[in-house]
Amino acid sequence: MGSARPPEGAHPAPHGGRSLSRAAVQRALLHPLAKPLVFAVWLLPFAWLFWAAAADRLGANPAEALIRSLGDWTLRALVLVLLVTPLRVSLGWPALARFRRMLGLFVFFYATLHWLAYVWFDMGFDWAEVVADIPKRPFILVGTLAWLLLLALAATSFNRAIRALGAPRWQALHRLVYAVAVLAVLHFFWMRAGKHDFNEVAVYAVLFAALLGWRAWRRWGAPQGRGVSSRI
Numbered sequence: 001m002g003s004a005r006p007p008e009g010a011h012p013a014p015h016g017g018r019s020l021s022r023a024a025v026q027r028a029l030l031h032p033l034a035k036p037l038v039f040a041v042w043l044l045p046f047a048w049l050f051w052a053a054a055a056d057r058l059g060a061n062p063a064e065a066l067i068r069s070l071g072d073w074t075l076r077a078l079v080l081v082l083l084v085t086p087l088r089v090s091l092g093w094p095a096l097a098r099f100r101r102m103l104g105l106f107v108f109f110y111a112t113l114h115w116l117a118y119v120w121f122d123m124g125f126d127w128a129e130v131v132a133d134i135p136k137r138p139f140i141l142v143g144t145l146a147w148l149l150l151l152a153l154a155a156t157s158f159n160r161a162i163r164a165l166g167a168p169r170w171q172a173l174h175r176l177v178y179a180v181a182v183l184a185v186l187h188f189f190w191m192r193a194g195k196h197d198f199n200e201v202a203v204y205a206v207l208f209a210a211l212l213g214w215r216a217w218r219r220w221g222a223p224q225g226r227g228v229s230s231r232i
């Protein structure tokens with residue numbers, strides 16, 4: 001017997017012209033190949049960096065280029081994962097929710113590669129040095145805090161963890177992604193402070209302020225928006 005449940009992220013049948021295109025987007029998002037496609041796209045930066053490192057195409061300072069590039073991809077993935085709910089709600093694309101966990105795990109994936117590249121190329125896998133560097137440099141301290149929070153989120157991102165914690169506690173825990181965004185911008189800011197180069201930092205600060213501000217507005221500003229804060 002087939003299940004009576006609609007597919008994950010499915011929505012009642014829409015009406016009207018705008019709803020027709022919305023239905024088409026919804027169908028595309030629910031396509032069985034949509035998730036594998038997003039997965040493959042988000043592996044591309046890793047594949048490109050791996051190839052560039054192996055082919056010695058990372059410039060004069062490959063270690064620095066690799067660490068920085070992986071940090072940039074972590075931030076980009078973080079922006080995207082925080083965009084899912086605003087897009088889902090304001091454009092009426094509920095099926096976008098299916099991609100949130102995968103994108104969140106990509107944030108963790110790139111953050112972990114970024115950290116491993118630092119541990120390998122900057123610290124030579126000297127764990128005593130790695131630990132000593134944390135209190136020494138504020139940007140390393142906040143980066144490490146952000147990564148530890150991501151580790152907690154990734155470790156509890158599976159259905160069994162959601163069942164074990166219960167939905168309200170799981171949702172409260174996963175709101176820590178907002179703290180990750182703040183720490184990530186602080187990490188970037190402190191890292192660039194020595195060079196007084198804040199242009200890119202400002203772009204990310206504005207993006208995260210908008211993404212977190214939208215949630216604050218839905219929670220406390222818009223009367224009909226209550227409840228969105230439980231979604232990441």
Ligand code: HEM
Nearest residue numbers: 067068071072074075111115118140143144146147184188
């Ligand atoms: C959520 C976690 C993190 C994010 C989003 C992040 C992001 C970034 C970004 C955007 C950059 C600058 C890239 C550029 O200049 O284009 C960067 C640089 C850097 N990050 Fe992270 N980072 C994170 C965690 C960490 C951790 C855990 C460490 C190590 C403990 C770390 C160590 C570094 C280092 C060493 C650099 C390069 C500094 C330099 O080249 O002078 N980051 N990170």
